[in-house]
Amino acid sequence: MIAFGPVPSRRLGYSLGINNIPAKYCTYSCVYCQVGRTTHMTIDRQEFYPVDQILAEVGQKVAEVAEAGKRIDYLTLVPDGEPTLDINLGKVIGGLKQFEIPVAVISNASLIDRLDVQEEIIQADWVSLKVDSVDERVWRKINRPHRRLSLPRILEGMFAFKQKFPGKLVTESMLVAGLNDSEKTTRQLCDFLLELQPSISYLSIPTRPPAEVEVTPPSPEALQEIIEICSEQAPFVDLLFEAEVGDFVSTGNLREDILSITAVHPLREEALRDMVSAVGGTWQVVEDLLTSGGISSIRYREERYFLRHFKDIRRKNVEPVP
Ligand code: SF4
Incomplete structure (x- = not known):
């Protein structure tokens, strides 16, 4: 195509x-x-x-x-x-x-x-x-x-x-x-x-x-x-x-949703907060992921971004190139 x-x-x-x-x-x-x-x-x-x-x-x-x-x-x-x-x-x-x-x-x-x-x-x-x-x-x-x-x-x-x-x-x-x-x-x-x-x-x-x-x-x-x-x-x-989450579809498991979306695109705090509240979740899920090391945050121009630890993604999703 x-x-x-x-x-x-x-x-x-x-x-x-x-x-x-x-x-x-x-x-x-x-x-x-x-x-x-x-x-x-x-x-x-x-x-x-x-x-x-x-x-x-x-x-x-x-x-x-x-x-x-x-x-x-x-x-x-x-x-x-x-x-x-x-x-x-x-x-x-x-x-x-x-x-x-x-x-x-x-x-x-x-x-x-x-x-x-x-x-x-x-x-x-x-x-x-x-x-x-x-x-x-x-x-x-x-x-x-x-x-x-x-x-x-x-x-x-x-x-x-x-x-x-x-x-x-x-x-x-x-x-x-x-x-x-x-x-x-x-x-x-x-x-x-x-x-x-x-x-x-x-x-x-x-x-x-x-x-x-x-x-x-x-x-x-x-x-x-x-x-x-x-x-x-x-x-x-x-x-x-950063990604926008306009088309975000919840799987019903907020923790997994955050891990999968931040694996593809780091998220701005505002977008992540919208995503959490759209499914009736609490910010504690994000804090727990930060504490456990599932995700990290960085700051840029007054904004905070959340991203997934890449090594974790690699183990799960990527097969070595032959
Ligand atoms: S090899 Fe580099 S330049 Fe070529 S398509 Fe891939 S990313 Fe683009």
Whole structure:
């Protein structure tokens, strides 16, 4: 299926996803990738689906959503691989304009030093570029890039693109324990972001089963330190890891519900309080989980977030990658 959703997204509202790359063609094989290890590692742009097919499938979805009386805020290129590998990307984005809905592209930035890629995604309204680390050694470990890619060229490409892009540029950085969660790495990343000046820099953590079983988010203490460094150095940094619980369906066991939802997404205190009161529970359940170590809490900009201990999740849900 090329078009899917729309799914509610904190960054983009109701986003209709467009999967213009088959799994799993990518320029990276990130240790935390939720699609699994990269089976087709390439930096060669190519055609995967005809442009007409992509536009027809999106058109059909757009019509169905309109008929159901629902709205779409963004048409988002967010495939099971790297969207800029699609040699027809410019034509696809140009073609999507007919629907008169803003277009977003979520890219790992690995090909952003290429002029053709810059000229194509410049047509989008919103572009997210990945930057997990600006330290070459860390970048190699976390993103496991194609051997012909160069981090300095990518970082320069991001600056060049920022200069000419009239839309909204955001960055996204995934924080992984033991890889990019040290004070030094965080300060280097913040210095780069400060120079780049994107609209927002989102920080996230691997909360769903990642490609590599040993991948875990930073500890609550390390996260707290990262948040403090970033808030002080780069005020446009934001956390992308809280969930809303609007569609929360209770299983009747509040303790288990809290453990399962915080395993996928850390929750803001307000959202967690709403969830507890929606099922007639008491806050004591949360206090008991904190005391027993089932969940932890961290603070960010006057807000408290609750997250599950990842090691616990890993034991239960993730089988090792063969
Ligand atoms: S860039 Fe995205 S799709 Fe590619 S390996 Fe990394 S997380 Fe997965």
